[in-house]
Amino acid sequence: DARVTQTPRHKVTEMGQEVTMRCQPILGHNTVFWYRQTMMQGLELLAYFRNRAPLDDSGMPKDRFSAEMPDATLATLKIQPSEPRDSAVYFCASGLARDLSAATEAFFGQGTRLTVV
Amino acid sequence: DAKTTQPTSMDCAEGRAANLPCNHSTISGNEYVYWYRQIHSQGPQYIIHGLKNNETNEMASLIITEDRKSSTLILPHATLRDTAVYYCIVRAVNYGGSQGNLIFGKGTKLSVKP
Numbered sequence: 027d028a029r030v031t032q033t034p035r036h037k038v039t040e041m042g043q044e045v046t047m048r049c050q051p052i053l054g055h056n057t058v059f060w061y062r063q064t065m066m067q068g069l070e071l072l073a074y075f076r077n078r079a080p081l082d083d084s085g086m087p088k089d090r091f092s093a094e095m096p097d098a099t100l101a102t103l104k105i106q107p108s109e110p111r112d113s114a115v116y117f118c119a120s121g122l123a124r125d126l127s128a129a130t131e132a133f134f135g136q137g138t139r140l141t142v143v
Numbered sequence: 144d145a146k147t148t149q150p151t152s153m154d155c156a157e158g159r160a161a162n163l164p165c166n167h168s169t170i171s172g173n174e175y176v177y178w179y180r181q182i183h184s185q186g187p188q189y190i191i192h193g194l195k196n197n198e199t200n201e202m203a204s205l206i207i208t209e210d211r212k213s214s215t216l217i218l219p220h221a222t223l224r225d226t227a228v229y230y231c232i233v234r235a236v237n238y239g240g241s242q243g244n245l246i247f248g249k250g251t252k253l254s255v256k257p
Contacts, residue, residue: 069247071244117186131192132189133189
């Protein structure tokens with residue numbers, strides 16, 4: 027049963043601490059999305075990777091957020107230092123893009139619920 | 144700027160068809176119409192997508208008007224488990240760059256009632 031796996035599922039941390047969220051894309055997928063969801067803003071796209079290279083990270087606050095793909099089986103989203111306004115559910119999604127096209131379908135993980143106190 | 148407009152909420156009786164409308168009057172010729180849904184506390188789930196022809200799969204049907212300025216997602220026999228937020232999205236799939244981004248709006252909260 028192929029699925030996107032996100033860890034941790036829940037994280038509570040103090041303001042100023044570093045937070046790292048991890049995502050294991052579905053094996054063979056070459057596209058990864060990171061989203062943040064809050065009640066006020068809904069689902070916001072933070073970053074979009076293809077073949078481990080960032081295609082678009084314009085939605086990500088650059089001063090404290092960073093997203094990387096150390097290898098094809100792991101994507102990370104890091105916040106340093108964290109702030110209470112970063113509290114949200116963070117979703118990772120993966121898809122398979124063929125040729126020059128975008129992935130036609132994105133499969134989402136269950137999300138990481140982050141609370142910064 | 145939102146590319147799609149959807150009603151904020153809708154109700155549907157269990158067992159009846161749920162018809163969810165979406166307006167996308169500024170859609171470009173290379174943009175597809177996608178539908179996702181998000182059940183409470185879960186990640187979004189792909190439902191269906193189409194370019195200009197009507198599409199059907201095991202989950203739903205997608206009806207796109209001839210001018211492509213609007214579409215309707217049809218759940219033929221809604222169940223209580225179909226209660227979710229439904230998102231209509233337009234995106235240019237044939238480009239691998241940022242035009243292929245999957246941008247979510249506010250969606251329609253569908254409540255299926257017994």
